Amino acid sequence: MTPELESLSEQLAAFLASLEMGARNMLLPSRLTQLAILVVLLLATWLIQRWAVPALRAWLRRREGWPMWRIRAGVVVQRRLPLMIFVTLAWMATWAMQAVTVFPSRSYLLELVATIATALVAVAFASRLVRNPILRKVVRWGLWGFVVVYYTGVVDEAARALDSLAFQMGEFRLSALTLMQALIVTGVLFTGARMVARVGAENIRRNEEISPSMRVLAVKILQIALYGLALFIGLKAVGVDLTGLAVLSGAIGVGLGFGLQKVVSNLVSGVIILLDKSIKPGDVISLGETFGWINTLGARYASITTRDGKEYLIPNEDLITGQVVNWSHSDKFVRLDIYFGTAYHDDPHMVRRIAIEAASGVRRVLADPNPVCHIVGFGDSSVDYILRFWITDPTGGLTNIRGNVYLALWDAFQANGVTIPFPQREVKVLGGSELGTRAVED
Incomplete structure (x- = not known):
């Protein structure tokens, strides 16, 4: 034995x-x-x-x-x-x-x-x-x-x-007692780290002197530091030798670096986004067919909520490498354009004045800078105009405000007798054709 x-x-x-x-x-x-x-x-x-x-x-x-x-x-x-x-x-x-x-x-x-x-x-x-x-x-x-x-x-x-009850390989020895102590001590330390991180995160989020993107970055750094420190102290407290674990973690890190390139790329892209402040929580962005506002910025992805209630999880790498339209990057002023046409017999000076007054009466449309209306061309059956106006709340939606301005134009044109033309076709039956011969016979 x-x-x-x-x-x-x-x-x-x-x-x-x-x-x-x-x-x-x-x-x-x-x-x-x-x-x-x-x-x-x-x-x-x-x-x-x-x-x-x-x-x-x-x-x-x-x-x-x-x-x-x-x-x-x-x-x-x-x-x-x-x-x-x-x-x-x-x-x-x-x-x-x-x-x-x-x-x-x-x-x-x-x-x-x-x-x-x-x-x-x-x-x-x-x-x-x-x-x-x-x-x-x-x-x-x-x-x-x-x-x-x-x-x-x-x-x-x-x-x-x-x-x-222990497992030993060379100088490394792991017993059931050590494992139980490590789990309990690490769990207690993780709980304390979570409570400290929660209090610190709340204080950081309430600090108005820090930009929203830097708040998110500071919270992430605080959480990583506290949880990493808790794990390190927990393992050292129960006598675990971290020298061998350092070599093993280095080898595992090299393997994961090749297998998790996309994950690492998203993590680095998330840090870059938070540092350069190009996108921050609350911004309204367009990425391809997706239009919405940034809900949260995570370590791997950004959460974008659209007007129809859908929540898209966009990888951080796409926000770095793709073309992103940030409607509220430097300021929240957003200009919208709508196009319309009126009949040739309508006075264009009157049409421009009516269009500006109609747009100014719509809620959410700014009076300063005031709406403007310009002629952009003479079409086949109408004089073509562009109406430009500004808003400061793109999170409230763009389609609905355009629809409200179009409706205001309709009401104003109806009240002032302005005609909105539409294509009309005149059919002429030539003599000698089959249809013309039938018409003569009838």
Whole structure:
């Protein structure tokens, strides 16, 4: 038998011996009485929760208008309500036993179970701070296991047993104890980093002296720095040697650099966009057939929301290499042009004046700079005009404002007798043709 297996068997034997001694202590009359009380408490908890949980669920459903965080908190309390009921009953039984007897052994088991159950409830609520579901479960179950072994006094035995379950390759050794400690410590540090990043991001977003694009960049840098620092401290705190990991990560980085060129290109393009401030949240842009305003700028893509409610995720590389029309880059003034024609018998001076007055009366059309109207040509059946006007809210839509101006022109022309011509065709039947011969015969 190898030395590792001998050490493991000795540790398991010691652990089983401690469990055997604890089982013998449980057979004492005072411990049997406390065990019976705990069984009664479990039965009472089951009976109470059958009424309390549905009542709490129905009460939460009637809370209309509550913010979402309150609803989530209520759901968490509902799921942990049986354990909370048991904790309350266990402490009541402990205090009652301590009041009727002067011997601590008569209430030792009740107090131990009540303490462990209270710690389990505290861990269940504290682990909700970890947002990642998988990491949250790891942190919760790891802390629950630590609570149990800590209060039962077998911390050293459990630590030695977990440390003996190890994987070793050369000088690198990874045990189950180290892995569990790393996951728990990293989860706690990530939670703290997330809370600090959230507070810092809110302060950065409220700072009006920083441009919108630089706010986004500052928030991203803050998050990357905090999460990277949390990972580094978490691994160093449990004694993980990062020298070997540095060489391994370098080799993996070279491989990923070839396989993820597009991803890296989008990441670099996102940083460039934030630095040169060519596009920022709230800008109205056109990219090909897509017209909308920038909702968010991410590390890999930009979210563009159109007027019809669709949200397009445009890769950052396309915003760098493609032709982008930014309607609000330097300012929010946007000029729109519409074309129309009137009959030749209408006075063009009057038509221009009526068109300008009609456009000026439309909401969203600016009075300064004022609309202008020019003749652009003489068509086959109409005098052709261009009407130009300015707006400052392209996020409100372009098609609708053009439609409103066209409608105002229609109403103004109808009121002043201005004619909008349309093509007319005159058909002449020549004599001697088949149709002409039939017409003569008829």
